[in-house]
Amino acid sequence: MNQTNVYIETMGCQMNVADTERAATRLREAGYQLTADPNAADVVLFNTCSVRARAEQKVYNRIGEIRRARTGRAPLLGVMGCVAQLEGESIFDHAPTVGLVVGTRATDRLPTLIERALSGEERQTLDLGERSEGDSWEVSPVERHSKHVAFVPIIEGCNKFCSYCIVPYSRGRERSRPATEILGELRRLHAKGYKEVHLIGQNVNSYHPQTEAGLEGVEGATAFSRLLRAAAATGLPRIKFTTSFPRDFHVDIIRAIDEHDNLCNWVHLPVQTGSDRILRAMRRGHTTADYISRVEALKRSRRNIALTTDIIVGFPGETPEDFADTLTLVERCQYDGIYIFKYSERKDTPAARLPDDVSEMDKSARFQALERAQQGIQDNLYRSYVGRTLSVLVEGESARSPLDVKGHTTCHKVVNFPGGGNLIGQLVDVRISSAKPHSLYGEQVLGGWCGASAASSSIV
Ligand code: 5AD
Ligand code: SF4
Secondary structure (H helix, E strand, O other): OOOOEEEEEEOOOHHHHHHHHHHHHHHHHOOOEEOOOHHHOOEEEEEEOOOOHHHHHHHHHHHHHHHHHOOOOOOEEEEEEHHHHHHOOHHHHHOOOEEEEEOOOOHHHHHHHHHHHHOOOOOEEEOOOOOOOOOOOOOOOOOOOOOOEEEEEOEEOOOOOOOOOOHHHHOOOOEEOOHHHHHHHHHHHHHOOOOEEEEEOOOHHHOOOOOOOOOOOOOOOOHHHHHHHHHHHOOOOEEEEEOOOHHHOOHHHHHHHHHOOOEOOEEEOOOEOOOHHHHHHOOOOOOHHHHHHHHHHHHOOOOOOEEEEEEEEOOOOOOHHHHHHHHHHHHHHOOOEEEEEEOOOOOOOHHHHOOOOOOHHHHHHHHHHHHHHHHHHHHHHHHOOOOOEEEEEEEEEOOOOOOEEEEEEOOOOEEEEEOOHHHOOOEEEEEEEEEOOOEEEEEEOOOOOOOHHHHOOOEO
């Protein structure tokens, strides 16, 4: 029996979380133990993100921290994920204590590599090329980050090449996972008692498998909307999906959500900017008018679909007028939430050839102005939930109070309410009593003898 302890630290997006789960499952199968304590580990792996410079720097900081915290024998240090894929062997020069570099396509094959590195073969690198054909994602992870919410990759990589973005280089071209494999995984998760799954990918609505096996006879205008309907038919209580790309966001996705209550009423649709000039420079392939027409279709839906977005401030050449257009768009779209990012130049992307000419001060000022504008919109929107009853999947204890638990609604809002650990993993109706800037607060609606309280309010 292998008594080697492995600690994996995940940075970045849900795709990395899913990769870590696959890697952990493989390692456990190969006889490794997984530990949550980096100081007790023989092998410390970092699953890294390179989408912005700050994210990339983080791995080097963490390597230093881990090294300093350890007094005894140094662990084998490994870098996997997007930084590994992009930087390759040059990581060994940056961080000489690293013994292992593993690209984004090789997470499944980690055990062999660790074994070789531990047996004294120094500086192992694996598979910085494309994922080989037939090297499918059929590992259905046993190790999951949660017992109630599971991430299921449906498409990996990106063919869009937005001018600022490193993802097409770190994750390579789009590859869709066979529908039979995805649906099989969903059925297994349902049988295990999972209440919520997130179908994940850089662009889920570009889903385009080589064959339609598993989707025969399913209705839908695109392969993705057919997959959504087939996923709904598995009976899983909640299905969410992220991220959507505006150009490929077909209205049939909204129809599918309207038809199936277990397809959740939340769409994350990054717009990046409200300026047509900057959208062109970003090579997004759509205009603000195209985007707004998608948003209007969403707002017309039968169900109240929550909408969130990503916005980059300070893209090269962004003027105060361009930024004013972004504020106008945000006002118009009435988002439920925005992730704001300061533009970060990424080496070898097309935008890196443009001067990064918006000063750090202007980037910060725009960031804050956008945050303030959104907070005003969000306050109103969140307040409109007060008095309504929402279904909440309880995921754990609240960070704020040990007397409260927290979870998400179908529209992906965080809700805290008084309750005990016995509720974790359950779907609970909660009547909202107050709104905080980024969360809601309420009380559990107990199914009384007449059930009137629940029946009289709308469940979103
Ligand atoms: N600089 C800043 N933000 C970026 N994003 C992607 N690349 C960059 C970059 N170079 C943001 C986009 C994307 C989100 C995941 O990260 O908004 O939607
Ligand atoms: Fe990056 Fe654009 Fe692809 Fe999103 S769609 S991953 S922003 S290149």
